[in-house]
């Protein structure tokens with residue numbers, strides 16, 4: 405598989421290349437002299453995880469386009485096929501029957517046409533009419549502008565969806581002097597959803613000055629897209645919105661629903677990854693699909709950004725959900741930037757993992773989401789250690805004898821007086 409080299413860009417950059425670090429308008433530093441360095445195979449791997457998602461080697465970041473098709477789960481992800489730091493980014497591809505054990509396949513999408521020749525960045529999958537998957541992703545064009553492209557499976561009879569072809573109409577959406585979109589801040593299309601008018605909608609992350617924006621586009625055929633006059637939502641002072649995600653959750657119960665469902669039975673969730681803060685924040689609210697506006701509930705106003713809820717309070721970014729129609733659940737995947745030093749990443753030959761996939765639903769208070777590792781992960785549990793009920797005090801040491809720390813999974817059941825029990 406040929407990954408086109410970006411070496412021809414080198415002369416442009418030599419004047420800032422002296423220390424080997426390039427600033428880039430996206431999230432990542434560019435270590436051009438390190439991004440094709442292979443690892444030291446003799447290095448022992450005490451920190452590789454055993455049941456989190458990670459490919460055999462190299463750098464990964466955002467989960468992209470998760471979907472379920474003909475009995476297989478597909479996960480794509482931002483990947484450097486040549487090294488352990490960010491660079492040479494392609495859409496790598498793995499498949500699974502249980503969201504726990506993954507088989508890597510060849511990269512699905514890699515630079516091959518002008519509209520993505522400088523990179524294939526994040527995006528999402530949508531299952532179109534007739535059970536046909538399509539992927540929208542951000543391409544970096546010859547002018548280093550961020551544009552949106554589409555790819556389809558080459559062979560719908562292949563459950564592995566190994567090969568993807570790109571539309572000759574790419575790019576489908578691009579910054580122009582009329583639409584005044586910032587060409588360096590226009591990325592990460594969501595999965596599409598259908599409005600009652602039968603048209604598809606997607607949002608794309610952007611900003612205007614320091615206002616974060618979810619730019620809305622509509623389409624009859626998923627190819628010809630028209631930018632709406634108004635964004636789906638925006639918030640002042642929040643900076644660039646990366647990897648937006650927009651989906652309905654049932655008011656009552658744990659089942660997930662199709663991304664297009666909008667009725668009195670659902671609320672809507674808008675998640676954005678704030679580039680300035682490197683955290684994933686979400687809002688719960690109402691989606692009016694006639695006005696194409698998302699209105700956050702009281703308590704989620706923009707003045708409140710510091711209080712707005714996060715999916716996770718550790719290292720967690722660029723998450724994305726998908727609806728698993730086989731098991732009627734919505735599944736959340738996220739990237740853990742485990743933040744080893746660049747020197748350590750090169751030594752170990754990899755960087756980044758994904759979280760255990762989590763099922764996600766609305767708490768009955770309607771005020772926050774609940775997440776729980778997918779039930780399949782329980783297959784991995786052996787040798788349980790049980791303790792009688794114990795109230796833990798802050799700072800108390802709680803040693804568990806007879807197990808080694810590297811592969812222990814802890815399951816604590818919390819009870820907090822502000823909830824009527826979590827479930």
Ligand SMILES: *[C@@H]1O[C@H](CO)[C@@H](O)[C@H](O)[C@H]1NC(C)=O
Pocket residue numbers: 559560561562563
């Ligand atoms: C499509 O995939 C199916 C199932 O893997 C395979 O049998 C068939 O030969 C493929 N068709 C083409 C044109 O590659």
Ligand SMILES: *[C@@H]1O[C@H](CO)[C@@H](O)[C@H](O)[C@H]1NC(C)=O
Pocket residue numbers: 429586587588589611612613644
């Ligand atoms: C466009 O986005 C880039 C990258 O964040 C930023 O440096 C630039 O100031 C933005 N331009 C405007 C007009 O907001």
Ligand SMILES: *[C@@H]1O[C@H](CO)[C@@H](O)[C@H](O)[C@H]1NC(C)=O
Pocket residue numbers: 431682721741743744
């Ligand atoms: C990832 O970690 C590195 C090193 O700690 C940090 O510089 C970078 O900002 C982080 N990026 C994100 C998206 O968390």
